[in-house]
Amino acid sequence: MNTNKVSAEVEPSIDWVERTRALAPRIAEASDRTEREGKVPQDVMTAMHAAQLFRASLPGSMGGGEASALELTQMCEIVASADASTAWCLGQALGCCWSAAYTAPEIAREMFGPANAVLAWGPPDPKSKAIKVDGGYRVTGEWRFGSGSRNATWVGGHSMVYEDETTRAVDAKGRPVMRTMLMPIDSVRRIDVWQVIGLRGTGSDNYAVDNLFVPEAYTTWRDSQPDRTEFGPLYSIPLLTVYGMMFSGLALGIARSALNDFIDLAKVKGPPGGPMLRDNAVIQAGVATANAQILSSRIFLHETISEHWDVLSAAETPSLELRARLRLAITYAMNQAREAVNFAFQAAGTNAIFEANPFERRMRDIHAVSAQGQSHISNYEPVGQVFLGLEPEGHRV
Numbered sequence: 001m002n003t004n005k006v007s008a009e010v011e012p013s014i015d016w017v018e019r020t021r022a023l024a025p026r027i028a029e030a031s032d033r034t035e036r037e038g039k040v041p042q043d044v045m046t047a048m049h050a051a052q053l054f055r056a057s058l059p060g061s062m063g064g065g066e067a068s069a070l071e072l073t074q075m076c077e078i079v080a081s082a083d084a085s086t087a088w089c090l091g092q093a094l095g096c097c098w099s100a101a102y103t104a105p106e107i108a109r110e111m112f113g114p115a116n117a118v119l120a121w122g123p124p125d126p127k128s129k130a131i132k133v134d135g136g137y138r139v140t141g142e143w144r145f146g147s148g149s150r151n152a153t154w155v156g157g158h159s160m161v162y163e164d165e166t167t168r169a170v171d172a173k174g175r176p177v178m179r180t181m182l183m184p185i186d187s188v189r190r191i192d193v194w195q196v197i198g199l200r201g202t203g204s205d206n207y208a209v210d211n212l213f214v215p216e217a218y219t220t221w222r223d224s225q226p227d228r229t230e231f232g233p234l235y236s237i238p239l240l241t242v243y244g245m246m247f248s249g250l251a252l253g254i255a256r257s258a259l260n261d262f263i264d265l266a267k268v269k270g271p272p273g274g275p276m277l278r279d280n281a282v283i284q285a286g287v288a289t290a291n292a293q294i295l296s297s298r299i300f301l302h303e304t305i306s307e308h309w310d311v312l313s314a315a316e317t318p319s320l321e322l323r324a325r326l327r328l329a330i331t332y333a334m335n336q337a338r339e340a341v342n343f344a345f346q347a348a349g350t351n352a353i354f355e356a357n358p359f360e361r362r363m364r365d366i367h368a369v370s371a372q373g374q375s376h377i378s379n380y381e382p383v384g385q386v387f388l389g390l391e392p393e394g395h396r397v
Helices: 016-029 031-037 042-050 069-082 084-101 105-112 239-266 281-313 320-347 349-353 359-370 377-387
Strands: 119-121 129-133 136-146 154-162 178-184 189-191 205-215
Touching: 016 031, 016 042, 016 069, 031 084, 069 084, 069 239, 069 281, 084 105, 084 119, 084 239, 084 359, 119 136, 136 154, 136 178, 154 205, 178 205, 239 281, 239 320, 239 359, 281 320, 320 349, 320 359, 320 377, 349 359
Parallel strands: 119 154, 129 154
Antiparallel strands: 129 136, 136 205, 154 178, 189 205
């Protein structure tokens, strides 16, 4: 499909959290350009690649960082405190690195070997067709939400598999078979549809192919054990759960920055000759409550991720109750983060509505983040079922 020079491997013993924190000021300084250009600017991408942030979740066997789940969550939180769109692109790309653990090592090295490697993908396209042919598939489809695809080197298309033009492939239980088609960016047609309220800098375009041949070796499927080639604890976490961890950290990062900016404003804003906002009892109580929302949900999230990681690191299977608590921690953190941002925006008054101030973008971004299914209140239902001793119905935890 494509040959590239392999880059140097990630250096050992990286403190991913500190390395990410060191880049946060540069990411924040570029946030206006990120918003305006609809993608992470090239100089910021160059700096992130130089710091190897996009390699943090790659397998160690191929020169990646194979960071812990908590480190990945914290990385997204730190970057989101600087710019939410950049954090979203990083989080999406780190999740896409799971494909390196579910493809042949030589394919993974081809995709992720170059220093500027980024794989992007969106959700499955139910109308896509990957028709089985000799040696692979003939693929036609259009996929949405290709976050980070404007800076990507490869894209993935989650596709319905067909035996022929009209016959859908099914597994032994009669369920539709799906595969992810891994395609070089120059083999797809990008479609600019990203005119949105928030996360504007993610450039989450549509992308399409028409009758493209994809060899079998360049296909995979998330969490498919027959495809698995890496067996560390990181790749035992279901991919959707990994995205939930990172997105919840991201939401908390937005909330912390919004609240900190409001606290700075409250110290200087007030009527001529009158008290500052910080002297208002309602504001004082609101700041305390918003801090509690962020701090408590962050501790709950981090503790649960750590407990989950310890179980996997011991080569054990997380219990249903632990998986339910993790799902609860993810959804709760995202919702509490949104409430904290809502407070900061409302309490800032007219200062919040001007683009020159930091509040309106964070308000738009947190609501775009909250539109993602990881934060939907329906996630509480299967968690409650587990806590009540029931089998969760129609949901994964």
